[in-house]
Amino acid sequence: MKLRTQVLSQEEVELVHKRTLELLEHVGVCIKSERALKVLAESGAEVDFNTQIVKISETLLWKCLNTAPKSYVLGARNPKFDFPMPATKVGHILDGITTGIIDIETGERRPSTKEDVFQTGRVFQQMDMGAVAWSGCSALDMPPETHSLHEFAAILQGTSKHIQFELRHGGESKYAIEILKAVLGSEEEVINRKIASVLYCPISPLTHDDSMLDAYLELAEYDVPVNIYPCPIVGLTSPASLFSTVCLINAEVLSGLVIYQLVKPGLPLMYGSCSGTADPRTGDYVDKEESVLISMASREMAKFYHLPSVLSGGGSSETVPQYMIEPELIDGIGTMDDGMTTDLAGLVMQNEFCNRNIRIAQGIRVDEETDLIADIIKQGPGGGFLGSKSTRKMFRDNSEIYISKHFPDCFRHTANEHADMRLHAIEIVKSILDGPVEDELPQSVQLRIDEICKNADRALGKKA
């Protein structure tokens, strides 16, 4: 059977829900978007326009939970990468958005550019664990007011997998839709294919900022899915308790869900969870053991509401338990320095660790194929299995015997395992970047995207 685990009992799941209702009904959430406040007031929520505090009743919450889709498909430019929600197999999200990149030639960190975003997309394209490409690194060479849009444009050209992007303000939304229309040909296709979703981060504790929310409420008209992704830091922006942080995340996701469902009933949403723990000395965000457990509990809450889930923190051995709780997507591959530096060689290595984690979570399969007692009988005491047909077959079946495509087993358990892997990963990255661009967009579409970005620079960029 597959390895499965549980971090909350049914009673504890219900207690999280109960505590969440206490927060939503009695404390409320601060929502800074005027548009959202109006919609909530019209829908019967208790809205104080002065303090921007909104109290949400259980009735309103369930009404909105009922309209949120339980299944949909995150489309991709190349339909072979379409990712169904709920998923049958966990996929990974490219981490971001960093301000620097490890230069593949020099090994040194440097500020990232739009070209780096494009190249990051190309490497991510070749990672078998990669399902959704967040924008990766920042296009710091572009105007500050529009660099998010440039990042979206660049990653969309670098990979034909599903894109998840961020916008900073409502002014950028129409340009993002223009870019999608340029790629897909029509507004209808933008709505139907859903090749891009957005990453929405409430501000812990219990706050929804206006600029990002307003931008995404405009995109909601085009059915652009939203990953509601609270990022509390335990001991800093959430209480120093895992249970209470789970409750806080739940309240932030559900209040976000209410806003989006009231503005656009049926808008596809993801239940996200990205916590960290405060470094007791510096207060810095640290992704560590607590995050794994909080993510797992959040997955259980998502399941309680029948929502697809996105958890942070893949690509390392301590995150194995997250794979055992079967989320749809796991974020966190491709960066270092707590998400501030893109590392393409690291991305290749983490892709490998993701494969290993998935293999462990798949557990032990017991069926006709794996019941090879007949082979043991045939060989008898002192025999061997290297020449058995079953061995040949199983060595080709990664769900039984995992054999890496990129990293031979001789890399394992040596004194220089990680250093050797890294050198090998650098060569893999170089060979990808030296090769052709997979699923390259037609020249005319690329030119149209460039034109849209330039128009945005002119309209939105102060110094442009």
Added chain:
Amino acid sequence: MKELLNKMRVSVLEGEEEDAVALAKQALAEKLDLKTVMDEGFVLGIREAGQLYAEGEYYLPDLVCSADAMKSALAILDEALKKPASGFTSKGKIVMTTVQGDVHDIGKIIVGAMLTAVGYEIYDLGSDVPNVVVLEAIYKIKPDVVGLSALLTTTMVEQKNIIEDLKVAGTRNGVKVIVGGAPVTHEWANKIGADGYSDDAISAVELVNRLLLREGMKA
């Protein structure tokens, strides 16, 4: 008096805000010498907290509680301390803010706590503060240092805008500008003409000390 001063020291050291407030009120009511109250009471407590933090005994939450107790005591004594007769001076005035469009202010609060712990006077403007409000505060408070925090790649640009606005207003040379926040780097700080950058609260204190010492200021 000695016992009372020790209670003041302990109230800050242990981060007991209510005790610190009550003791500060008592100091005013009994018309105690405020320089002694500060130097031999509350300030000793915050210095000791800072020392324990430096030695690894105190964690950040301990230090923040001590800084909060200190700030609350100072708020009670504020008016009286401003009178020259009090004889009390801080190490320097620092205006801190999270730039407009950005509501993330935890990092800035931590830096503020650390600076309070070493004796600076902090004016925290909050988060998502319009640039014009920051400029007004700089004009009114006349700080030695202004700290601009930004967590988002999309709001970093406001650090640059504020520095440019200070230049336009002709007040850039009168204040040191330091920048911080997760996406901020040395390169960015240099590019926008900031006086300094730090990537954590500990180095922010070292940075401020260094900048003010270099200028022959009070640090």
